[in-house]
Amino acid sequence: MEENMFHKSLFIFAHQLGERGFYPTYKNLVATQWKPYSEQKKAQEKQLKHLLNFSYKNVPYYHKLFNKLKLDPGEIRTLEDLEKLPILNKAIIKENFEDFKPLNLNSMKYYINSTGGSTGNPLHFRLLKYDRFFNGASLYRGWGYAGYELGDKMVFLAGSSLDVGSSSFIVQKAHGITRNLRKLSSYDMSNEDMQQYIKTINSFKPQFIRGYASSLNFFSKYLDNNEIDIITPQAVFTAAEKLIPHMRKNIENVFRCDVFDGYGLNDGGLGAYECQEHNGLHIDTERSILEIVDDEGFQLENGSGRIIATSLHNYAMPFIRYDTGDMGHIVSDDCGCGRGSRLLKEVMGRQQEILQTPEGKFIYGGLFSRIFWEIDGVKEFQIIQKKLNLITIKMVLEENFDENQLDIIRKIIKSKSEQWEIEFLYVDEIERTKAGKYKFILSEL
Numbered sequence: 001m002e003e004n005m006f007h008k009s010l011f012i013f014a015h016q017l018g019e020r021g022f023y024p025t026y027k028n029l030v031a032t033q034w035k036p037y038s039e040q041k042k043a044q045e046k047q048l049k050h051l052l053n054f055s056y057k058n059v060p061y062y063h064k065l066f067n068k069l070k071l072d073p074g075e076i077r078t079l080e081d082l083e084k085l086p087i088l089n090k091a092i093i094k095e096n097f098e099d100f101k102p103l104n105l106n107s108m109k110y111y112i113n114s115t116g117g118s119t120g121n122p123l124h125f126r127l128l129k130y131d132r133f134f135n136g137a138s139l140y141r142g143w144g145y146a147g148y149e150l151g152d153k154m155v156f157l158a159g160s161s162l163d164v165g166s167s168s169f170i171v172q173k174a175h176g177i178t179r180n181l182r183k184l185s186s187y188d189m190s191n192e193d194m195q196q197y198i199k200t201i202n203s204f205k206p207q208f209i210r211g212y213a214s215s216l217n218f219f220s221k222y223l224d225n226n227e228i229d230i231i232t233p234q235a236v237f238t239a240a241e242k243l244i245p246h247m248r249k250n251i252e253n254v255f256r257c258d259v260f261d262g263y264g265l266n267d268g269g270l271g272a273y274e275c276q277e278h279n280g281l282h283i284d285t286e287r288s289i290l291e292i293v294d295d296e297g298f299q300l301e302n303g304s305g306r307i308i309a310t311s312l313h314n315y316a317m318p319f320i321r322y323d324t325g326d327m328g329h330i331v332s333d334d335c336g337c338g339r340g341s342r343l344l345k346e347v348m349g350r351q352q353e354i355l356q357t358p359e360g361k362f363i364y365g366g367l368f369s370r371i372f373w374e375i376d377g378v379k380e381f382q383i384i385q386k387k388l389n390l391i392t393i394k395m396v397l398e399e400n401f402d403e404n405q406l407d408i409i410r411k412i413i414k415s416k417s418e419q420w421e422i423e424f425l426y427v428d429e430i431e432r433t434k435a436g437k438y439k440f441i442l443s444e445l
Contacts (some may be wrong), residue, residue, distance in 0.1 A: 007180045008151035014178035019133035026137040026150070029286060033141060036340040040285040045078055047312045048289065052076055055104075055318045061099035062318065079289060080299065082321055087297050087308060089323045090115075090123045110316035115267050118127055125267055126317040131287070134313055135266060138256055138284050144272030145282065145337075146235040146260045153202055156183045157211030157219060158240065159432070182206070184288055186215035187432070194222050210237035210257070214380075214438030217247040220254040221379070232256045239264065240436060242347065246372075263347045268309025268322045271342045275338045280343035288312055290332040290344075291321070291401055304329040309402060357417035358389045368393075368441065371412050377401025380430045386444045392423045396430060 015022040032040065048400040055062035066073060076084060079367070093100060102108070109129040115122050121263075140150060148154075177180060182204050184197050195220065201209070209216070216238060222384075223230055236251055236259045243261045251259050263272040264279055269288035272281035283290050289310040292300045307326040311319045327348040335343060355363045368383045380396040391413060410422050432438055 004149075004151065007153075008149065010132045010178055011151035011180065015133065015136065019130060020203070021130065022133045022137060026140060029137055029141045030144065030441065032286060033282075033339050033341070037285075037342060040340055041079060044285050044289055044312070048076070048079070048082075048310065049073075051310075051312055051315070051318060051320070054315055055320065057101060058102040058104055059318055060103075061096050061156060062320070064099070069253060076416065079291075081087070082289070082291065082310065083298060085321050087293070087321050087323050088319065091324075093123060093125070102315065102317075105316065113266055123267065125319075126314075127266060128314050129318040131269065131311070131313040131316075132266075134265075134287050135269070135271070138271045138287050139262075139264065140261055142271060142282075142284070143208065143237060143260075145235070145273050145275040145339075146208070146258070148235075149257050149332075151180050151206060152208060153180050153206040153364055154182075154208045154210060155204065155206040157186055157197070157209065157215050158183075159186045159212065159215075177347055184211075188414050189218060193220060194219060197221070198228060198230060202229075202338070205231055207234050208237060209233050210239065212438065213243040213251075213261075214440075215236040216251050218380075220250045223251070223254050230255065237262050242440075244440070263344065265309060266323055267311075268319050268324050269311030269314055270307070270309045270324070272347075275335065275337045275339065278330065279333065279335050280345040281347070282329075282335065282339050282341040283344055286343055288311075290342075292328055300330060302330060302332055307347075355385050355441070356388060356445060357384070358419040359417060361417070363416050368413075371409055375405050375409065377405075380440075382430045382440055382442060384442045384444065390421050390423060392425060394425045396425045396428065397426055 012023050018411055032043075032407070038108045052062075056066050056073045057063070064084075071084060105126075110126045111132060112124060113127045113130065121391070135309055140148065151169060172183060182200055184200065185193075216236060222228075232255060236253075238248075238259060239262045243259070248259045248261075250340050258276070258278075260274045260282060262274065264270060270290055271284040271287060272290070273284075289308075289312065291308040292305045293308050294300060294303075294305050304327065307324045307328045309319060309322045309324050311322070329345045329348060331343050331345045333343055333345075353436050357363060368381070372378055372381055377398045377400040378395050381399050382394040384392040384394065386392065406424060413420060430438065
């Protein structure tokens with residue numbers, strides 16, 4: 001108990017050094033998660049009003065936009081009123097980058113961040129220092145849905161998007177001590193590396209493990225195939241990639257605990273986290289506004305569409321109705337846990353994970369993951385569409401793979417489009433992105 005209190009105090013102290021408002025913000029977030037959605041929505045609309053007024057007065061891009069639309073910021077009073085504004089995207093930001101600088105930027109403390117560029121289109125942006133710590137407080141609350149408390153032991157198995165391997169040794173060491181954390185790189189997963197990871201985890205005995213879904217799945221398979229015992233944490237958190245059901249099952253079986261998925265974007269300020277009911281991901285309301293919109297940009301109360309973000313606290317570079325490039329499915333269901341926030345039933349993946357048939361239909365790439373749940377002997381796979389009529393399937397095979405299963409794969413894919421040609425490639429490995437992520441669907445159209 002004393003050790004836990006020491007680590008919690010050190011954890012809070014380290015964060016307070018960076019941002020004095022961190023711990024009060026965290027405690028407030030822990031309390032507001034239980035408020036009904038109607039109250040959460042009112043708080044969002046109040047913060048949105050401040051953001052819009054600031055943006056109109058201080059950010060040239062938005063000043064010009066509101067004048068062009070002949071719209072007063074005060075006319076946007078509700079979340080539904082956001083439909084009066086056009087959707088923002090990376091191309092618009094890049095073309096008008098200088099106009100996104102607030103007039104009072106010199107008085108702000110901020111960081112320069114960038115998106116991962118997994119779409120081939122990375123974006124540099126400013127992130128207000130306060131907003132970065134607000135993100136941390138939101139993240140820790142989200143982990144709390146699985147029982148996490150500040151200062152609990154944790155191991156990361158990931159790449160640069162989760163800040164693994166992106167800092168100096170001294171900084172990494174300091175973070176490890178103050179945050180009771182160990183970081184393992186998903187870039188290095190040879191047999192020797194994984195043996196070392198096993199020693200680290202079993203000796204450190206983390207209460208929680210967090211990482212890329214694909215990395216944790218790969219590590220779980222290694223443990224299972226080699227019949228290696230690993231400690232059982234309270235929970236495993238997945239992030240930064242789509243968690244496919246068979247990955248969840250593999251990880252849960254090996255670590256003998258529940259897996260909790262999460263979704264977050266710093267450029268849009270979004271966060272959503274799974275609770276113990278596993279009904280979907282609870283959408284944070286305090287840091288941002290998340291919309292699901294149809295092809296015309298109109299909001300959906302229920303259903304699937306594009307995920308649009310409005311960051312409520314990033315005054316260093318306001319993102320208002322920003323197209324994240326992700327697809328999601330929102331529902332208006334109440335969760336049995338009692339939290340009032342809306343639910344993302346599923347983060348379906350990026351728009352680049354939607355494939356197009358020669359007939360003009362669009363097929364969500366998750367279809368292919370479901371195919372491979374039923375196929376034995378495939379360690380990893382990647383679906384690539386470079387041409388409208390060609391689907392290339394890369395596969396890393398295990399010894400028990402039966403080539404007769406190719407007919408099953410071909411038949412299911414052909415049921416979606418007879419005009420699709422299917423090419424199978426056997427490879428030794430699937431390349432990761434620069435951030436170490438695994439892209440199982442890749443549309444290059």
